[in-house]
Amino acid sequence: MSDTQNLIENRPPSVAALFVERVAATPDRDAYRYPVPSAAGGPDDWRTLTWSAAAERVYAVAAGLITLGIRPEERVALASATRVDWILADFGVMCAGAATTTVYPSTNAEEAAYILADSGSRVLIAEDAAQLAKARESRAGLPDLAHVVVIEAADALPAEGDPEDWVLSLADLEARGAEYLAKNPEAVKERVAAIEATQLATLIYTSGTTGRPKGVRLTHDNWSYMAKAMMATGLIGPDDVQYLWLPLAHVFGKALTSGQIEAGHVTAVDGRVDKIIENLPVVRPTYMAAVPRIFEKVYNGVAAKARAGGGAKYKIFQWAAGVAREHAKVAQDNFRRTGTKSVPFALGAKHKVADALVYAKLREAFGGRLRAAISGSAALAPDIGYFFSGAGIHILEGYGLTESSAASFVNPGEAYRTGTVGKPLAATEVRIADDGEILLRGPGIMDGYHGLPEKTAEVLEPDGWFHTGDIGELSVDGFLRITDRKKDLIKTSGGKYIAPAEVEGRFKAVCPFVSNILVHGADRNFCTALIALDEPAILAWAAENGMAGKPYAEVVGSAAAERLIDGYVKRLNEGLQRWQTIKKFRLLPRDLDIEHGELTPSLKLKRPAVEREYKDLIEEMYAGTREA
Incomplete structure (x- = not known):
């Protein structure tokens, strides 16, 4: 044994x-x-x-x-x-x-x-x-x-x-x-x-x-x-310092308290999300867990700060971001093939310059000794993952559900692959059903739903296999990639299937102003999107474009903001199949939030709630079109 x-x-x-x-x-x-x-x-x-x-x-x-x-x-x-x-x-x-x-x-x-x-x-x-x-x-x-x-x-x-x-x-x-x-x-x-x-x-x-x-x-x-x-x-040990801010009512946060007991390391605990940036240099964690929205906000904040520093500074940031992504992709691909993260000399030289100009400051903002960040609860846009990877902030995506005690998969340290959720934890089994659904079995699977035997039987088979409701693909060497929630897959009126989370993730990678996006298109003949913008980022842009002091709703309602985001939507569409492209979009008058029931406490999108709230905007985008 x-x-x-x-x-x-x-x-x-x-x-x-x-x-x-x-x-x-x-x-x-x-x-x-x-x-x-x-x-x-x-x-x-x-x-x-x-x-x-x-x-x-x-x-x-x-x-x-x-x-x-x-x-x-x-x-x-x-x-x-x-x-x-x-x-x-x-x-x-x-x-x-x-x-x-x-x-x-x-x-x-x-x-x-x-x-x-x-x-x-x-x-x-x-x-x-x-x-x-x-x-x-x-x-x-x-x-x-x-x-x-x-x-x-x-x-x-x-x-x-x-x-x-x-x-x-x-x-x-x-x-x-x-x-x-x-x-x-x-x-x-x-x-x-x-x-x-x-x-x-x-x-x-x-x-x-x-x-x-x-x-x-x-x-x-x-x-x-x-x-x-x-x-x-092997990702945690007795000498680690964990920064724990995730909601402990959520299974992800709860699982981290169990791991700490076994490792015996110290955990700095503070759930005030508005204190994260302030706390990181104080706590100086060696690892922390977060949800993708936090990394997206950090990325948008860094981009906005560079933009505010003037055109030259922003061009340097854009160049460095491109170098980071290229370096990460090449290094990860070489590690997969050869076991070393070597890169060509010219790319390494560019990376060294970019590190001095951009990446080192970013690492210091995370406390200077962050060995790894674990991301879960929702998908991280791969381009954002590659950016941080190239900058020396290693985001190890993982996967699990409340019903599986949070962690069923995690990327294996140095061998991590951006865009995947890694390999199964020890003693956890996985198989992919004929329709692409991920099934799990192992010691982490729940006992059932409290007082709901019929609901339990719908997802938990007598032999222990749990139906996750997620669609995914397993690589030959056991890395899992999540493509979407089974129930969230969109089938257009033309019969094409679309994974909205994939399109949404790509948009978050190309647009530094986005906070949340919902792609809609089920039983329609084209896709549309509801887009909420990141308030600090768009207000900083507004100040540079003759709208200083204007409230958020007025800024996002302006023709200038619509033109700005339209440019990013066009960039997104260039990399999509025709049936995936966003034909129309609407900017929302406020960001989506937990208080209005549009996000879960772990910041995941509640699609039906958002679609109900903004039904009129959705119908407006399809008005006058002939549904096939």
């Missing part, structure tokens, strides 16, 4: 057990860093928790939940932004043998109430007064919800009508737990030892585009496997 097989097959039954092992192995090493905002408005004060200090809080949470009567597999909901308390509370829930129901803090009161009721959650750990208010508003319909624990202690204020002891602070819960442990010192470790691999550990509700979300049941073994499989990739 290989070391990897042994690592995977002899895994403990839970991440809770792994946590106990980690604390015993490296009690005094740093586990977490987290910011405390300065009262004077200056830079944040970053503080550190060692593994033993983290364990003290985790075990206190677990014991506190035991005092509230929480039994194994009972649900404890977590509604909070990404912060160190989220991680400690989640491990506390698992160490109590219970199961975490994750709730995005942006979820509205109605949907939050549905998730709490459907999951049967008995305790809600809420971040602040806003999350408490949602629970209070829906309390009459939540008979199982016995307590709300508020992370921000100042917001844990009981109100008239609350049952006794219904609201308490996280600090109060931990104090109760510590008192309980003083009398029952082995209580939590006994709960951990009793956990069985098949017990429910997490309920994550998928943000469906239609209908109610489904609760994905992930077991303790799913997370134990994920921890071991991530370590087996």
